[in-house]
Amino acid sequence: MTTKKKSDTTLTVTGRRKEWTHGIVNPPVYRASTCLFDTYAEYRERVADPAARHLFYGRKGTPTQWSLEDAVTELENGSGTMLFPSGVAAITTAILSLVRAGDHILITDSAYDPTRSFANGLLKVMGVETSYYDPLIAGGVEALIKDNTKLIFTESPGSLTFEVQDLPAIIDVAKKHDLFVITDNTWATPLFLNPISMGADISVNAATKYLGGHSDVMMGTATAGERAFQKLRRTAYQLGQTVSADDAFLVLRGLRTLGVRLKQHEENALKVAAWLKDHPAVERVLHPAFEDCPGHEIWERDFGGSTGLFSIVLKAGAYEDTAHIVDGRKYFKMGFSWGGYESLILPSDPSSARSATTWASDGPVIRLHIGLEDTDDLIADLEAGLSAYMTHLGL
Numbered sequence: 461m462t463t464k465k466k467s468d469t470t471l472t473v474t475g476r477r478k479e480w481t482h483g484i485v486n487p488p489v490y491r492a493s494t495c496l497f498d499t500y501a502e503y504r505e506r507v508a509d510p511a512a513r514h515l516f517y518g519r520k521g522t523p524t525q526w527s528l529e530d531a532v533t534e535l536e537n538g539s540g541t542m543l544f545p546s547g548v549a550a551i552t553t554a555i556l557s558l559v560r561a562g563d564h565i566l567i568t569d570s571a572y573d574p575t576r577s578f579a580n581g582l583l584k585v586m587g588v589e590t591s592y593y594d595p596l597i598a599g600g601v602e603a604l605i606k607d608n609t610k611l612i613f614t615e616s617p618g619s620l621t622f623e624v625q626d627l628p629a630i631i632d633v634a635k636k637h638d639l640f641v642i643t644d645n646t647w648a649t650p651l652f653l654n655p656i657s658m659g660a661d662i663s664v665n666a667a668t669k670y671l672g673g674h675s676d677v678m679m680g681t682a683t684a685g686e687r688a689f690q691k692l693r694r695t696a697y698q699l700g701q702t703v704s705a706d707d708a709f710l711v712l713r714g715l716r717t718l719g720v721r722l723k724q725h726e727e728n729a730l731k732v733a734a735w736l737k738d739h740p741a742v743e744r745v746l747h748p749a750f751e752d753c754p755g756h757e758i759w760e761r762d763f764g765g766s767t768g769l770f771s772i773v774l775k776a777g778a779y780e781d782t783a784h785i786v787d788g789r790k791y792f793k794m795g796f797s798w799g800g801y802e803s804l805i806l807p808s809d810p811s812s813a814r815s816a817t818t819w820a821s822d823g824p825v826i827r828l829h830i831g832l833e834d835t836d837d838l839i840a841d842l843e844a845g846l847s848a849y850m851t852h853l854g855l
């Protein structure tokens with residue numbers, strides 16, 4: 461009987477082909493631009509098929525990058541993976557690979573802000589029109605489809621406001637109208653959600669976050685199913701997208717511990733979120749594992765777990781007042797790129813990045829990333845900030 465490996469086993473054994481590792485546990489870091497050919501025949505053979513993993517030019521990768529591509533492809537259950545110098549580059553190239561001038565695309569209103577900037581900027585200049593949709597619209601997205609609609613972009617949950625999208629319902633509609641579906645899978649990672657197995661065409665990860673996991677490398681991955689991989693690869697090659705072998709090595713090294721790290725991020729985040737839920741300064745906790753998070757029942761149905769990133773909505777105050785929470789924190793420093801081992805805090809107003817829906821709350825939104833520190837220390841640190849905030853507001 462053959463059974464599919466469990467993800468923790470895959471994380472350990474994937475991306476370790478002996479012809480590339482030569483029997484060492486990890487693939488070596490091949491730093492390369494030029495590859496040398498001794499004979500005309502060898503030169504012709506190496507360049508004959510750009511898709512084959514033959515060393516022929518640094519930009520097309522070496523066994524270090526290919527090992528990471530193989531690992532992510534297996535985890536995402538796709539046909540192939542391309543690597544990019546950032547998560548944003550993976551998102552923009554994935555979209556570009558599937559659209560042309562005159563097309564229309566649909567993007568969730570909860571999308572990461574730079575995804576929106578790309579659609580409203582370069583895509584618009586290129587003649588591709590974007591409509592935004594309510595992240596909770598599910599199959600209702602069908603009503604927004606036009607004759608020239610080409611793809612639906614999802615991000616589930618939204619990485620600031622955490623609405624969980626009904627991907628199966630959206631994918632059903634896309635299939636009916638022959639549209640592509642791309643999903644930003646950065647929050648869940650392939651361990652907790654497998655969009656390609658659900659029928660999506662491309663799954664993007666900002667590997668800068670959990671895949672790398674140590675806040676020391678920028679990278680994006682885009683994994684495509686059969687229908688989209690050739691298009692994705694062609695576009696990535698044409699745009700000259702490439703990553704260094706050193707960075708690929710770092711992400712592959714991070715990937716090996718993704719399973720254990722995520723278990724701890726999940727446990728710590730659930731503890732801190734449960735404590736915050738009962739705090740007098742907190743109106744709501746936006747965490748997919750909590751019942752009052754929009755789309756919680758979809759998270760329960762579709763996802764294998766939750767990770768360390770969630771938001772809280774405060775009961776009162778303005779964004780300037782949040783300085784009383786964030787200043788002087790011992791463990792929760794402010795920073796953008798979550799997914800490392802450390803905790804982060806960031807006041808972020810969602811209202812400016814919305815057009816299909818409106819964001820309304822009495823108090824500011826604060827996004828938290830819960831790292832691998834002891835949760836007693838994290839809770840004490842947050843308590844100090846929240847009580848300073850309440851004193852400041854006279855609550």
Ligand SMILES: Cc1ncc(COP(=O)(O)O)c(C=O)c1O
Pocket residue numbers: 546547548549572615619644646647666667668669678679680796797798
């Ligand atoms: C959900 C999501 N997608 C994509 C990205 C972009 O990744 P990068 O910073 O590597 O470009 C981010 C970064 O914060 C993100 O949060």
